[in-house]
Amino acid sequence: MKSINTITRALVAGLVALGLSTSAGAFSLGGDKFKEEVSKEQESVALVRQVQQGGYGLVTTAELKAMIDSGKDLLIIDTMPYKESYLKNHIPGAKQFLFPIPDMNEWDSKETDGKSMEDFAQLLGPDTNRTIVVYCGFVKCTRSHNGALWAKKLGYTNVYRHPGGIFAWKGAEYPVEGSK
Incomplete structure (x- = not known):
């Protein structure tokens, strides 16, 4: 033994x-986990810099779901293209308003599907304290940055960006509206 x-x-x-x-x-x-980390770092820093520039907050997928489930009065805005994305699937109750991917420092109606700044303000409504959550496809997509930035520029105070967007929403297996 x-x-x-x-x-x-x-x-x-x-x-x-x-x-x-x-x-x-x-x-x-x-x-290569080390190279993957470089990519994650670049995305994270870009997100932080956009948030600092825009002056809006961030909300996670789980936090957004909890806000919806609680019945909180909020406006959710999907900034993706209408036919290619919004009609297929979007977060329940979300309204659609297209924003471009590149930084939109000045309003350009060509980039917003022909809609004006006044159209956006009308969608946002008269209550500048209402909670507004803007999303697009995924963290690297900057359409939501542009939407949140412009909501802040128009004087809205409770503006949040949902950076994970529809990909994170579906990844969490939360329900969607649309034709899928």
């Missing part, structure tokens, strides 16, 4: 070998 010390050493050696082979395999199959 082998001693407990010998068995323990053999067991530890086997676990170390298994751990090394598993992590090497995961590393080669899962991509």
Whole structure:
């Protein structure tokens, strides 16, 4: 009968070998985690800078769902193209208003599907304290930044961006409206 010390050493050696082979395999199959982190960092910093520039808040997918479920009076705005996205699926109750992907520092009706700043203000309504949540497709999409930025420029105070957008909403398996 082998001693407990010998068995323990053999067991530890086997676990170390298994751990090394598993992590090497995961590393080669899962991509370069270090390069992936650079990409995450770039997206995170870009988001923070947009929020600082726009002066609006952020809301997570779970927080938005809780706001909806609580019956809170809020306006949700989908900034994606109407036919290509909004009609297919959108967060329940969301209204559509197209914004462009590049920074929209000045109002350009060509970029907003022919709609004016007054059209946007009309959608937002007269209550400048109403909670407004703007979203687009996913974190890197900047349509929601433009929508939130313009809501703030028009004097609305409780403006939030839902950066995960419809992708995060669907990823959380929350219900959507539209033709799917």
